[in-house]
Amino acid sequence: MRTADILQAWAKILRGERPTLSIEITRECPLRCPGCYAYDAGHLGGEITLRQLRDLRGQELIGGVLEIVDRYRPLHLSLVGGDPLVRYRELEVLMPALMARRVFVQVVTSAFRPIPDAWANLDHLNVTVSIDGLQPEHDARRAPATYARILKNIAGQHVTIHCTVTGQMMKRPGYLRDFLAFWTPRPEIARVWFSLFTPQIGDVLPEILTAGERKTAVDEMLKLRREFPKLEMPEEMIVQFRKPPSKPADCTFALTTETISADLKTRITPCQFGGNPDCSACGCAASMGLAAIADHRLAGVIPVGAIFRASIKLGQWRSGNTGPKPSPPVAEELHVLQ
Numbered sequence: 055m056r057t058a059d060i061l062q063a064w065a066k067i068l069r070g071e072r073p074t075l076s077i078e079i080t081r082e083c084p085l086r087c088p089g090c091y092a093y094d095a096g097h098l099g100g101e102i103t104l105r106q107l108r109d110l111r112g113q114e115l116i117g118g119v120l121e122i123v124d125r126y127r128p129l130h131l132s133l134v135g136g137d138p139l140v141r142y143r144e145l146e147v148l149m150p151a152l153m154a155r156r157v158f159v160q161v162v163t164s165a166f167r168p169i170p171d172a173w174a175n176l177d178h179l180n181v182t183v184s185i186d187g188l189q190p191e192h193d194a195r196r197a198p199a200t201y202a203r204i205l206k207n208i209a210g211q212h213v214t215i216h217c218t219v220t221g222q223m224m225k226r227p228g229y230l231r232d233f234l235a236f237w238t239p240r241p242e243i244a245r246v247w248f249s250l251f252t253p254q255i256g257d258v259l260p261e262i263l264t265a266g267e268r269k270t271a272v273d274e275m276l277k278l279r280r281e282f283p284k285l286e287m288p289e290e291m292i293v294q295f296r297k298p299p300s301k302p303a304d305c306t307f308a309l310t311t312e313t314i315s316a317d318l319k320t321r322i323t324p325c326q327f328g329g330n331p332d333c334s335a336c337g338c339a340a341s342m343g344l345a346a347i348a349d350h351r352l353a354g355v356i357p358v359g360a361i362f363r364a365s366i367k368l369g370q371w372r373s374g375n376t377g378p379k380p381s382p383p384v385a386e387e388l389h390v391l392q
């Protein structure tokens with residue numbers, strides 16, 4: 055993130071606004087991935103599930119998304135689902151309208167259908183394709199979005215590959231390296247990001263990494279980023295996986311991102327995972343990226359996170375916003391702010 059981006063985000067926070075927005079634009083997805091958080095029973099708080107929500111189509115969806123974007127005026131917008139490409143006709147209309155608003159858009163998809171040709175060279179668009187490991191494991195988990203289909207559907211594009219690392223992957227030595235060796239030489243691949251599987255509190259799943267597997271994953275990422283420059287994850291970001299925020303009130307990502315579900319009304323809290331996520335085992339790359347920025351010290355002294363947290367409180371007070379309150383700055387941060 056550039057200094058100009060941080061300053062723009064800061065200005066929004068001071069106005070009581072959140073600089074990033076994420077919208078689940080559809081409840082539908084042709085896949086049934088094990089461990090999918092969007093279809094977890096607790097994702098929307100427990101009373102209703104994503105599949106039961108009334109989602110929108112056609113002009114109602116297009117107008118609804120643009121109304122939210124014009125209301126929140128985010129710097130960064132993630133379009134997720136379900137799979138957003140289920141609504142590709144609406145997205146083809148939405149994309150030029152979003153580009154005209156100079157919003158940076160990320161579409162997160164399984165690439166179960168072709169990415170529209172017109173998206174290949176849009177400066178403010180990042181298409182992120184979710185891949186669950188090497189071909190045998192991925193195809194078993196994510197059919198019909200198999201490797202063969204993804205490779206066909208991303209031809210001519212410049213996409214980001216996002217892989218959520220699971221406990222199963224870390225049981226095989228060299229897995230992350232093999233993954234990078236397959237994807238990074240391809241011209242359609244602009245970059246690769248890894249997340250680590252994030253459970254809900256109380257989950258018992260084979261996807262959850264043990265402490266040892268988590269340590270190995272972090273150590274390997276730190277080495278592999280030198281060997282594979284397309285693993286576009288700075289060292290400062292990767293090391294954040296070693297000390298994830300202990301609760302949502304300490305999570306810069308959760309505090310600065312508004313997440314809205316497929317009826318375009320329901321807010322997802324405390325973060326995109328919804329429910330009761332286990333922050334102590336968080337492996338969200340976006341959360342770690344923002345934690346790295348929060349750890350950065352302006353002029354080598356003042357941590358950006360302390361300024362953000364103080365600014366969020368000030369912004370909430372000024373706007374009357376009742377969103378989640380950030381944890382108070384720690385003593386050291388208060389000291390440098392005096």
Ligand code: SF4
Binds near residue numbers: 084135136137163164
């Ligand atoms: S593609 Fe995404 S939304 Fe669909 S089931 Fe898989 S993880 Fe869930």
Ligand code: SF4
Binds near residue numbers: 298308333
């Ligand atoms: S992104 Fe991770 S650390 Fe932040 S609130 Fe969600 S689970 Fe917790």
